[in-house]
Amino acid sequence: MLEPRNAADVGRRVSVAPMMDWTDRHCRFFHRLLTRRTLLYTEMVTTGALLHGDVRRHLVFDALEHPLALQLGGSEPADLAHCARLGEAWGYDEINLNCGCPSERVQRGAFGACLMAEPRLVADCVRAMRDAVSVPVTVKHRIGIDRIEGDDFVRDFVGTVADEGGCSVFIVHARSAWLKGLSPKENREIPPLRYATVQRLKREFPHLTFVVNGGIAGDAAIAEHLEHVDGVMIGRAAYHQPYDMAAWDARFHGDAGALPADRDAIEDAMVDYLERLAATGEPWTHASRHMLGLRNGMPGARHWRRVWSDHRLASRSPREVSTLARAALRDAQHAREDAPADVAR
Numbered sequence: 001m002l003e004p005r006n007a008a009d010v011g012r013r014v015s016v017a018p019m020m021d022w023t024d025r026h027c028r029f030f031h032r033l034l035t036r037r038t039l040l041y042t043e044m045v046t047t048g049a050l051l052h053g054d055v056r057r058h059l060v061f062d063a064l065e066h067p068l069a070l071q072l073g074g075s076e077p078a079d080l081a082h083c084a085r086l087g088e089a090w091g092y093d094e095i096n097l098n099c100g101c102p103s104e105r106v107q108r109g110a111f112g113a114c115l116m117a118e119p120r121l122v123a124d125c126v127r128a129m130r131d132a133v134s135v136p137v138t139v140k141h142r143i144g145i146d147r148i149e150g151d152d153f154v155r156d157f158v159g160t161v162a163d164e165g166g167c168s169v170f171i172v173h174a175r176s177a178w179l180k181g182l183s184p185k186e187n188r189e190i191p192p193l194r195y196a197t198v199q200r201l202k203r204e205f206p207h208l209t210f211v212v213n214g215g216i217a218g219d220a221a222i223a224e225h226l227e228h229v230d231g232v233m234i235g236r237a238a239y240h241q242p243y244d245m246a247a248w249d250a251r252f253h254g255d256a257g258a259l260p261a262d263r264d265a266i267e268d269a270m271v272d273y274l275e276r277l278a279a280t281g282e283p284w285t286h287a288s289r290h291m292l293g294l295r296n297g298m299p300g301a302r303h304w305r306r307v308w309s310d311h312r313l314a315s316r317s318p319r320e321v322s323t324l325a326r327a328a329l330r331d332a333q334h335a336r337e338d339a340p341a342d343v344a345r
Helices: 025-034 047-052 055-059 077-090 104-108 112-117 119-132 152-165 195-204 219-225 236-240 242-252 263-279 285-291 301-309 318-338
Strands: 014-016 039-041 068-073 094-099 137-145 169-177 209-213 231-234
Touching: 014 242, 025 039, 025 242, 025 263, 025 285, 047 055, 047 077, 055 077, 068 077, 077 094, 077 119, 094 112, 094 119, 112 119, 112 137, 112 152, 119 137, 119 152, 137 152, 152 169, 152 195, 169 195, 195 209, 219 231, 219 242, 236 242, 242 263, 263 285, 263 318, 285 301, 301 318
Parallel strands: 014 039, 014 231, 039 068, 068 094, 094 137, 137 169, 169 209, 209 231
Antiparallel strands: none
């Protein structure tokens, strides 16, 4: 089992994006088995959920997850300051304000991407949080809202939030958010990516830190972006191809001695976690779903994944299911090896 990293060791060269319904504490534990240094983010947690809900349920995490940032959704400076204090008290290494989510539910709460239209309010929110905590306070945002084509809008937003709010770290999803007519999924795909806008922000504000996000996949793409900005945030590519993260500590975080764990070792560590989870009474399937991409790209991966996804096995122990899944993987690989050459091709 990996040892927890020093909580102060927060690097931004590569990070994994906050993703609703995906980057929960179980997902983050799995990701931490793959990379020790990559900065991880929670799902967005609204101020209302913390002010009026179960704080522990929303903020609890395993010490192994460091370095870890808490993403907050809200627009009231006092509420955000209170929730930032909670995040710091629970041990998070960074507090991030969501100014990028385009969903109608978030818009009804007057936060997310619609906040980009009110940069002075965002500055007030950031200032209130910075006054309340000693950990970094950062902002994640889009390059614009609706069909704004020029760069003046995002340049003014960044300048105002930096000058009046004291924010020095901006995580930029390199698409505009179209607030009307598109679903959140369509907002991740239809508005065009404009990486050049993020690169221009870095040139115009060289004293600030810029992390680019949006549509980036693969180590070669990460390396290319790092030639122009301070960091890269990976979203769905990290979730669907998680084993790519096993090489990031050595390649992107300067940990020359880091050797990628093999997939079997990672599955073993995850099974130990699932067993502990089951012992508490929580269904282990709440966590196992996050590791289904572990063997993507390997012969037999579909058969392995099918066993782990079989709801009929949910009453079995995770160790039993792992044994069955690996047997299915081996059988599929042997069948492939034994197939006639023309069939195997």
